[in-house]
Amino acid sequence: MNKIYSFFVLLIATSLFLESCKKGGGGIDEVGPGPDGGQKELILPQKEMRGAWIATVWALDWPRTADFQDVTYDVTIQKESYKAMLDMLKSKGFNTVFVQVRGMGDAFYNSSYEPWSASISGVRGKDPGYDALQFMIDEAHSRGLEFHAWINPYRISTRASAASVYPALHSSVDPSWVVDHEKIRIYNPALPAVRQRLADIVKDIVTKYNVDGLHMDDYFYPDPASAGVMKADDTDFQQYKGSFTDIKAWRRDNVDKAIQLIFNTIKDNKPQVVFSISPAASKDYNYNTLYADLGKWCKEGWVDILIPQLYQEIGNSANDYKLNLAIWSQYSYNARLVIGHALYKFGVQESPQAFQSTQELVNQFELSKKNAKAVGSVMYSARDVYYNRKGITDQLSQLYSHKAIIPFAGRQVAAPSTTPANVVLSGNELSWATQSGSNIRYAIYYFADLEKEGTLIDVVTSNKVNVAENGYYSVTSLNVDHLESKPSSPIRKQ
Numbered sequence: 001m002n003k004i005y006s007f008f009v010l011l012i013a014t015s016l017f018l019e020s021c022k023k024g025g026g027g028i029d030e031v032g033p034g035p036d037g038g039q040k041e042l043i044l045p046q047k048e049m050r051g052a053w054i055a056t057v058w059a060l061d062w063p064r065t066a067d068f069q070d071v072t073y074d075v076t077i078q079k080e081s082y083k084a085m086l087d088m089l090k091s092k093g094f095n096t097v098f099v100q101v102r103g104m105g106d107a108f109y110n111s112s113y114e115p116w117s118a119s120i121s122g123v124r125g126k127d128p129g130y131d132a133l134q135f136m137i138d139e140a141h142s143r144g145l146e147f148h149a150w151i152n153p154y155r156i157s158t159r160a161s162a163a164s165v166y167p168a169l170h171s172s173v174d175p176s177w178v179v180d181h182e183k184i185r186i187y188n189p190a191l192p193a194v195r196q197r198l199a200d201i202v203k204d205i206v207t208k209y210n211v212d213g214l215h216m217d218d219y220f221y222p223d224p225a226s227a228g229v230m231k232a233d234d235t236d237f238q239q240y241k242g243s244f245t246d247i248k249a250w251r252r253d254n255v256d257k258a259i260q261l262i263f264n265t266i267k268d269n270k271p272q273v274v275f276s277i278s279p280a281a282s283k284d285y286n287y288n289t290l291y292a293d294l295g296k297w298c299k300e301g302w303v304d305i306l307i308p309q310l311y312q313e314i315g316n317s318a319n320d321y322k323l324n325l326a327i328w329s330q331y332s333y334n335a336r337l338v339i340g341h342a343l344y345k346f347g348v349q350e351s352p353q354a355f356q357s358t359q360e361l362v363n364q365f366e367l368s369k370k371n372a373k374a375v376g377s378v379m380y381s382a383r384d385v386y387y388n389r390k391g392i393t394d395q396l397s398q399l400y401s402h403k404a405i406i407p408f409a410g411r412q413v414a415a416p417s418t419t420p421a422n423v424v425l426s427g428n429e430l431s432w433a434t435q436s437g438s439n440i441r442y443a444i445y446y447f448a449d450l451e452k453e454g455t456l457i458d459v460v461t462s463n464k465v466n467v468a469e470n471g472y473y474s475v476t477s478l479n480v481d482h483l484e485s486k487p488s489s490p491i492r493k494q
Contacts, residue, residue: 042474042487043453044445046369048404049305049338049376051096052089052385053150057103059119061085061382068383073122075129082136085382086143092385092393093400096146098215098276098378101133102201105156105170105187109133109209113201115170124167133209141210144459146406148213148276149205153198153258154186155219161228182228189221189254189291190236198258199265206270213274214266218309220255220290251291263302267411272481274410276305278340278378281312281319283327295331304410306335307378311342313354314363322367329373336409338376339368343396347389358395365399375407403456405443408482414439416485417477423488425473431464432475432488439480447472447490470494 055061059071062085063078072078089097101108106117106124109132115125120132133149140147156178157166166185169175177197179188187194202214224230237247244250259277266273279286279294286292297303308328312319329337341364345351354360368374379385385393417440420432430444441461445454448471458465459478467473472490 040450042445042447042450042490044476044487045402045404045453045456047375047407047482049096049336049378049406050094050400050404051098051146051148051307051338051376051378052094052382053340053378053380054085054097054099054382055103055380056100056108056117056119057152062099063120064383068386071119073120073128078120078128078132079130079135083139085386086139086145088386089382090143090145092397093403094145094379094385095404095406096148096212096378097140097382098148098150098213099136099140100150100152101136101205102149102151103155104152104158105173105185108136109205111201111204113170113172113197113204125170137210146212148215148274149209149211150215150217151201151205152219153216153262154189154194154221156185156187158184179231179233181222181230184222184227186222188233188236189251189258190233190240192257195254195258195261199261202262203265203269206266206273211273213276213305214262215276215278215307216262217278218280218286218290218292220286220292221251223289248288248291252287252293255291256293256296259297259302260300271411272413274304275302276307276338277303278307278309281308281310281324283324283331295333298331298333298335301334303335305338306332307338307340309340309342309380310364311340311345311380313352313360314367315354316352321364325367325371325374329371332373336375336407337371337373338378339364339374340378340380343379343384343392344381346384346392347387356390358390358392361392361395362399376404403458405456405459405478405484406482410481412481412483414479414481414483416483417479419485420475420477420488423473423475423491425467425491425493428466428468429464430467430473430475430491434463435477437479441478443476443478443484445474445476445487447474450490467493 062082063072064070064081065072065077066081066084102114105114107114108117108120116127118124121128137147159166162182177187177191177194179186205211206214237250241250263275266275279292286294298306310321310324312321314321345355388394415437417435420442422433424431441459443459444457444465446457446469447454450472470493472492474487474490476487477485
């Protein structure tokens with residue numbers, strides 16, 4: 001390890017240590033009365049996003065039967081299996097789903113820009129007979145789960161080799177916008193018309209549907225290792241380079257412009273929708289191969305939530321989980337940092353030895369919990385939660401044993417809520433005054449000891465709950481942005 005690299009790692013580690021010291025336990029951010037009659041801060045548990053990716057491309061996770069064994073195009077079975085999947089995730093402690101609604105230049109909704117996905121109807125361009133996206137959103141929200149619409153920006157289709165034919169383009173697609181590499185067809189990132197089309201598609205989704213977030217994965221410029229023989233972009237460079245002399249810097253600028261335009265489209269049309277991106281684990285790989293400058297995007301404020309796919313084990317020689325966590329912590333800037341975990345690797349014979357034990361996930365969570373930036377986790381993918389290989393889902397349920405509120409991200413749109421008033425305990429019934437306003441929820445916290453971190457009991461929309469344990473209770477209110485009021489003065493049950 002050279003001296004410069006060693007210094008860089010030491011600098012990151014020192015910074016994280018200092019931040020962790022400032023962070024403390026669960027975060028002291030609310031107040032209550034102290035024993036001397038003054039004010040004493042209550043220690044509330046840290047807010048966490050707990051998400052699962054639901055992949056629909058090739059029907060990887062859905063639409064399948066409830067046991068995830070068979071692809072299904074029967075509408076009734078699709079709906080029932082989706083609801084069963086959400087029920088499963090909810091029961092395990094999840095609070096967010098990232099559902100792929102545009103994976104191959106297609107759509108899981110009626111689009112003016114894309115054909116219906118073959119994954120939902122069996123035939124590309126065929127209407128499945130219902131508004132799948134609206135159904136998925138409604139079912140998620142009815143269970144208190146956030147719904148983030150996951151799209152792939154550039155990919156249109158793939159093939160095994162040049163001997164195969166790509167599917168016909170949608171009638172709205174100008175063939176000049178498309179680049180055909182050996183194994184992947186993509187929208188050309190160099191073209192201003194493509195960037196505008198992507199922004200128009202995003203606008204269509206966020207204005208027509210009540211999604212909580214718009215999410216993109218790590219497919220930008222394709223990786224030659226998987227794309228095969230690449231079509232050169234020298235002609236495009238000569239036409240569009242402007243003042244650029246470095247073709248790699250120009251490629252990064254092309255993606256920068258797309259990300260900035262998509263972010264501004266969301267902000268200008270539906271500012272309450274958060275924009276998240278899940279890059280590959282290595283920051284350098286994103287920068288040098290996919291031409292995705294995540295650090296710049298976060299620094300410029302174009303990304304609300306950064307979800308790096310830290311799919312390698314702690315101590316991996318090429319892509320160490322711990323080192324990548326430290327790097328993304330530094331380069332996430334003001335973006336919320338949520339960690340992507342490789343649930344799909346646990347208990348699989350081909351996986352490294354570390355993934356043959358659930359302790360690897362425990363260790364990864366411990367590192368994230370100590371990190372000053374990390375505020376949650378996302379599992380890839382939903383079907384692996386169901387499979388529970390090596391008891392990994394049982395372990396995850398223990399890690400998620402206490403409920404968690406999703407942290408605030410993005411732009412504050414809703415009016416702030418206020419501290420619940422008239423909190424009264426009558427027998428086992430805790431009640432408080434209902435607040436005016438839409439989508440107000442109430443969080444109920446339990447404290448066995450006011451000197452220690454409390455536990456989130458539940459989040460409800462009513463103004464009363466039953467409580468059983470002796471100890472102290474406090475109530476906060478939450479608006480739709482997940483911004484929380486100060487807690488009510490703790491009330492004792494004995």
